[in-house]
Amino acid sequence: MCLVNVLGGTIASVLPLDPKHSEDARAKLRTDCILRFPVTGSCSFFAAQSPCYSLCWWLQLRENHEANLALFSEVIFCCAAVMDTDEECSIVLELSETDPFFDKKKKLLQSKGFSPKERIYLRSSSKPGWMSATVEVLLQIARIIQLNELELYFAEDDVSVELYSPRNELEALNSIVLLTDISLSSCTHLQTNILLGLRQTILDLISNFGDKYSVKGVVEKNHRCDQEERLIEWGESNGVMTQLKIAYIEEAGRGAIARKDLKVGDIALEIPVSIIISEELVHETDMYDVLKEMDGMSSETILLLWSMKEKYNFDSKFKIYFDTLPEKFNTGLSFSIEAITMLDGTLVLEEIMQARQHLHAQYDELFPVLCNNFPDIFPPELYTWEKFLWACELWYSNSMKIMYSDGKLRTCLIPIAGFLNHSLCPHIMHYGKVDPATNSLKFCLSRSCRSGEECCLSYGNFSSSHLITFYGFLPQGDNPYDVIPLDIDGSDVDSTEDMPVSNWTTHMIRGTWFSKNHSTFSYGLPSPLLDHLRRSRSPLLQTKTFLQGNLENELEVLENLKYIFDDMMDNMDEIDHDNSWDEKLAMDFKYLQRRIAYSVSTSCHTGMDKLKNELCKCMAEDVEG
């Protein structure tokens, strides 16, 4: 018997995923990330489901803007342009054996006719279309190599995929640009022409991709940004170099606008380490002397407490920065009871409730003890619950994790960079590592940005539930990370040699509109989930055949799934008051979750109809036979 529970629902029906698995996986991913893997979001699938609370309590509630290290550190897949003859060269794309998902990616590559190490020849040919055909092959391989765990879960092996996610597409395209740049440094004249041609083709693809998939922020022209301009002037007098100016963007507060056309590889913003707010700053304060003696006090907590006081320090070096911060952050953490009540039946309800409870517990642990014992250092009027919540929201929504030249990851506030908004199709993807040569943080473009266009970052591969809770917004466009995790009982499914079970230990579902394959046995649903459900119902059946027993099994799988998602929709009653910012966000999220559940239910329904037809044909053949 296989039980499926949707994580979410009402609070009472929530079953947590196995926390051990999540933690192990997170730890593994983190290690990989720091050493050689792009951090963006690989962890967020787990983070969104299983917040863990420990020393670094407030930070771990949210994987804050992660260090985006990939293109700055080791190239994550072996790739080399090998020069063959004057007129011909080849590029080798190799999936690294140390990739945490090596086996799964290898299988996917093989299903598309590629091996983990492929040499692609670039021939300057008179045949029309040779370049686009070559680029398509390079891209197919690069996309698979660049998949993160969640994208891999939803990857389909029996269709030609044009897009796994905007993140994946931009990573794949940029990895080929990087590869051609490496090759261009050592090649002959003729090879240079071929490689430059390839490079330009990829740059054009990046530009077209941005035009097609990005949702452009609309600048509100009648809003002044005097304070923000003062901050930029202050930054520039302290060594900041920027190609961006600040403006108000509809529904997103302030944002950064390109002052001129910016190309892939251009540095949009460069911030010297000297104006980054990190733990070193606090070391110089008397507050640090008190806090460092306390057990379990993390540097993030110390920074948070420091920022509560520094905001009111007229002599602060960062006064101009603090003056530009909003008085209210409007994240899920400050949702009203009315808005929270409206979230009943949704995934975000649990996330917000857990986070709030946790923050309250942490506040109670620190206060009023600190104020009573050290009133000069912790004046009670600055350490109220409201001010504490403000600081938590500041650090959740504005901090970034940065790797310094000493190899240490630090959680930082970065003046000016804090104006960059998030996009599902970002211009800047890698910004997390201090350049030791300049001792500065560089925000380089992974896709071009036209003069006057808003320039956006990726905060990480977060679900909308996570973005609402910790950032207070729902991104525009289809978010591929909006998954509904499923807690499936019955994971000990036996495998036989010819029918191996896919070794995914957690399962999930997302809007079936993301899928290209709605045929029988696929239905737009993730194959690891379907395989698991099939095997747990009937381990010995030869699946994906049109035999009666198998079709009946298949039908039951879809019936069960449909039942769960119909139930989810029934539990999300439609309430219609969207007066305040939080009630509007709650309604928008509810609509999103309903849309996902509806798409799953509809796909199941369509699949069931197809299966019933097949069953009828099967039975008719039996009768005739």
Ligand SMILES: C[S@@+](CC[C@H](N)C(=O)[O-])C[C@H]1O[C@@H](n2cnc3c(N)ncnc32)[C@H](O)[C@@H]1O
């Ligand atoms: C790092 S700040 C970016 C600057 C911010 N807009 C401001 O005015 O200070 C992060 C906050 O910006 C807003 N934000 C970022 N990306 C957004 C987006 N795509 N849509 C709407 N709001 C966004 C959210 O309020 C989020 O908490």
